[in-house]
Amino acid sequence: MTPVKIAPSLLAADFARLAEAVDMVNRSEAAMLHIDVMDGVFVPNITVGFPVIASLARIATKPLDVHMMVTDPGRFVGQVRDAGADIMNVHVEACTHLHRVVQSIRTAGMRPAVTLNPATPVCLLEEIISEVDMVLLMSVNPGFGGQKFITSTVDKIRRLRALMASAGVSPMIEVDGGVNLATAPDLIAAGADVLVAGSYVFNAPDPTQAITTLAHITPSRQ
Numbered sequence: 001m002t003p004v005k006i007a008p009s010l011l012a013a014d015f016a017r018l019a020e021a022v023d024m025v026n027r028s029e030a031a032m033l034h035i036d037v038m039d040g041v042f043v044p045n046i047t048v049g050f051p052v053i054a055s056l057a058r059i060a061t062k063p064l065d066v067h068m069m070v071t072d073p074g075r076f077v078g079q080v081r082d083a084g085a086d087i088m089n090v091h092v093e094a095c096t097h098l099h100r101v102v103q104s105i106r107t108a109g110m111r112p113a114v115t116l117n118p119a120t121p122v123c124l125l126e127e128i129i130s131e132v133d134m135v136l137l138m139s140v141n142p143g144f145g146g147q148k149f150i151t152s153t154v155d156k157i158r159r160l161r162a163l164m165a166s167a168g169v170s171p172m173i174e175v176d177g178g179v180n181l182a183t184a185p186d187l188i189a190a191g192a193d194v195l196v197a198g199s200y201v202f203n204a205p206d207p208t209q210a211i212t213t214l215a216h217i218t219p220s221r222q
């Protein structure tokens, strides 16, 4: 069985020791490094910007998965690329011209991903699904780490897989929020390819081992 890909979220790391956190992720089984950018408008919190991402990119050996929780993220495609992102995740709810933003992400040389808030239905992806490399389903309302997992996300993954099948495409499915050893087996069984994990990883006594354990967890029986 292919292990599920793990994307540790630096939001739960000690921001005074980000280099140590990146080094841990470099040496771990993580598939990518998840960086949460928040603008205080789209979500009620503010995190890091381009200078921090650029500094982290210089020491990271895993691809950077940059999750833009900002209004009108299309304004920042060039800056996200120049900072060193591999994947740029934009919220459907934050883009008036989503198709244009997705295309500009690809033209800039990054892999486009689109993100849905918990209340946003998968049917809104119908016209964009064949243009993206990944879909991120939020399993908490974005803005903060350490929140409770929204269980309806498991069925939402199944609905997304059905939409992908009818379009004949297979972008990766990523899930973000409240991922831990209790919630991951159902997510993997439903078809998640990438699990973002913040507090589960960085609050663990041994974060490297926590990543390995999550990557090899047994899916629930369907």
Ligand code: DX5
Pocket (backbone or CB within 6 Å): 009, 010, 011, 012, 034, 036, 067, 140, 141, 142, 143, 144, 145, 146, 147, 176, 177, 178, 179, 196, 197, 198, 199, 200
């Ligand atoms: C929340 C962020 C998440 C956050 C997840 O808005 O997008 O990436 O770090 O944190 P946990 O894993 O603690 O729910």
Ligand code: ZN
Pocket (backbone or CB within 6 Å): 009, 034, 035, 036, 067, 176, 196
């Ligand atoms: Zn995130």
